[in-house]
Amino acid sequence: MTRQDGNEKDCILRLRGISKQFGAVSALSDIELDVHAGEVVALVGDNGAGKSTLVKVLAGVHQPSAGTIEWCGQKVVLESPSRALELGIATVYQDLALCENLDVVANLFLGQELSPFALDEIQMEVRAWTLLQELSARIPSVREPIAALSGGQRQTVAIARSLLLDPRIIMLDEPTAALGVAQTAEVLNLIERVRDRGHGVILISHNMEDVRAVADRIVVLRLGRNNGVFKADTSQSDLVAAITGATDNSVSRRQARMTASQEA
């Protein structure tokens, strides 16, 4: 295990003892997580490890059953998504949460429209184009409804939207799962750019290659509990062992089989 307490000053977000119950099921129990300014924290774990639940707690969608959340040293209650946004926690959800009947501009600015009583469409459109160009996004028209866009394009729109408010922390739930090779690289570049600007990034991914490429720390969840914090240079097998909870797991067995057959 590496540093978990870290430097007191630059710690933006600190979770202590966060638990979440859905009826009889404990989705999260006693989770600890620190996020500092200017670092990428990867959150990894198998299906059902509680990653998405944790994201929703941080985004204000779910309220934790127990535990405390500290924001810049102060205890806060994230009672609603708007509260989380206000503090500066932006989220890109796995299901993207876009309105398919609205166009790209409307989705980017949803809830944050410029001049509420006489929407400034032109300013919003210009801002949308600049934002999308910064992400070198390939979107032919921002006046098409979201329904007309491909999966990758929708992902880009969702990420662009999270950056609109210049948040302190951005959470990305499986951002590269639907993306092509070039776009994945772009998103990873983007994550680094966001980090270098001093934001904290929480990255949730199943893709170990992506995680090891950009993460400063890798936090492993297993069955709703913390299961270790690793550095980015940790070997793949150690990570997999932490994720699956055993050094002898299906991944390592397969690896061994492959090595054996190569040697034979």
Add this chain to the structure above:
Amino acid sequence: MTQTDSGKTRQKLDRSDTRLRQDEGMSGALRGFIDRVRSGELGLLPVAIGLLVISTVFSILNPVFLAPNNLVNLLFDASAIGFIALGVVCVLLLGEIDLSVGSMSGLASAMIGVLWVRSGLPMPVAVGGALAAGVAMGLVYALLRNRFGMPSFVATLAGLLALLGAQLYILGPTGSINLPFSSSLVRFGQVMVMPAWLSHLLALLPGAFLLFNGLRKMALRSAANLSHEAASLLILRLFTFTVGLQFAVHYLNLGRGIPWMFALFVLFVMIMHYALTRTKWGRSVYAVGGNPEAARRAGIKVERIRMSAFVLCSMFATAGGIFGAARLASASQQAGTADVNLNAIAAAVIGGTSLFGGRGTAWAALFGILVIQAISNGLTLLNLSSSLRYMITGGVLAIAVIIDSMARQSRANHGRG
């Protein structure tokens, strides 16, 4: 990719993608329109075709149908239910429904009769009281929907009965109260029309607004390096629109003229159109109708948006009831019953508001009610009994909903959601 041809103008910000077809000028606009219709973005096309068919059929069967005075009557009749339909558009946009608008309007007309005529309170007080009842009912529906998760379909169905009961209760055994003919309210609902010169002047306003707004938008967009509509297109639209409007006004002025009540209705349609398309509230309404969860996560207070829509719907229903009473010069047990409910909802749907939420405009109320009222008016001229009228109106509603569903499937197939 580099842009080297310096002879061409600078690449527009929104036209830089090479895959995007460059629809410019007249032919481009036409091509865009055909594309949209083919993919299920029908806009006002069904209404235009519907009105054309209806007026052709009825004027062949009875030439009186297209007589100026008959059309003036039609506009008088359309205004009251039009207000109700405008409220229905608000709730339909959220994917909710209000089935009690008819009863709400009936209760409002009864309240006018009881408070104003029977109790002798000043007319504005009675109107205020009725509107307050509308607000209260909207709040009740919002509470049932937000707090108890009760589907609006069921909540408003219960409301339909309860409000009808309230209407019968306050009217008492006499059952009907006549409103004084000389009062301004009844005159507003029956005889008051615009002076001809004023109506022609007002009919110039939309064109002037289009011109002003179009030029302003053009200047702002090109300053921001965005593509904009061709000037020729703007002029053409403006010209046809103004000529059409002036002709309509002229034709109606051959009869009694344009009812003030209808003008008020159109004014409210325009206000609602502005609110829905150009304000944050309107954007939120469409977002909640399209994907409530996404709207919630974007920080929109979904409950408040629902509340505002239910309150608006009940208030417009109340207004419709008041104007309906003014039109009939009476508050009776029959007010707001029978087909009022369905006519208002059908108008919203026929005008292009989707029953599935997130799609439609305020203009749907106006154009939808014209179709509905034209059918009803034409059938009355043919001396058909109300039994046949109900059946035919029912059939038209079914066709409208079928068109809506088919357009929705087509949009899904063409990736337009």
